[in-house]
Amino acid sequence: MPSETTQTSLSLAFAFLPIRSLKHPTTTFEMVELNARQETSMSLPRKQARQTSKADAGILDEKILLLVFKSTNWNPFLLCRAACVCKKWSAIAKRLLWKEFCFSRAPKMVSDLVAGCRCKNGSDRLEGGWHTLARLMFFCGGCQATTNFRIKATSPGHFIRTSRFSKTSGRSFLPPVCRGDTLYVTDPCEHVIGQSEEDVGIFRGMFKGFSSCRTRRCLLQRQVPLEQNKLCPYCRAGVWSMIAARMVPNSAFRRLAAYDGNLEYFICVNGHMHGKCSLLPLSDSDDCSHLSNSEDEEQE
Structure with a gap:
């Protein structure tokens, strides 16, 4: 059982978190951060904050914070709000809390990614930071038209409750000369674009030890320029x-069943991948039943 001091610190920590109903989360990662900043700036008057400064010392204890967010099952919405309380909490979240979140959600994949970093520099810090990997895990960045991918309307980003990453699927996105790299990729997140009901699949992924990957070496050897006016939606780096x-x-193309060869994806300098493809439109159930009946009649 936690001590009385620990229980008091836990209560104070939850009081500092501006919690609103999580049944209807906001639609974009940036809106959550913006709401958190507005709410925390109005949460306590200055005099009250000064009076409770000594009592708050326990809140800044990293062990206390770990207990707090472990009790919430590492709720990403609460973590976003907590990271906006103050600069110290933001630093702790980027260094420790988002790391624990990632390990709680995908322990095998994260352990493999960390192993790739340790082989390179002996550190367990991921390229781009833990907060960017956490964002990649539960946030779909949406899509918009580009030079090589034309769509009639844009689709906004949104939170995803669960995601499945696969390095077997990742091998399909690597050219033959780069098949030795390890790339984790999600299944496509289906979006219906505009009134035309155009189906677009949006996927994202992460390289293991990207700084030493053959894919990065090939891009540099070919002197491929970074895209202008295009940034990674997860770490804001060039792509x-x-x-x-x-x-x-x-x-x-075969892995995604990209319709009409319409496929594009980007890789950022930190090893994050995001892309989109047109999905093959499927017939509705009535059309399918009609086709199956006609086939049976022909066989008879």
């Missing part, structure tokens, strides 16, 4: 277009 680099293998 390479794999279409522009002519490094998209045929296996990627």
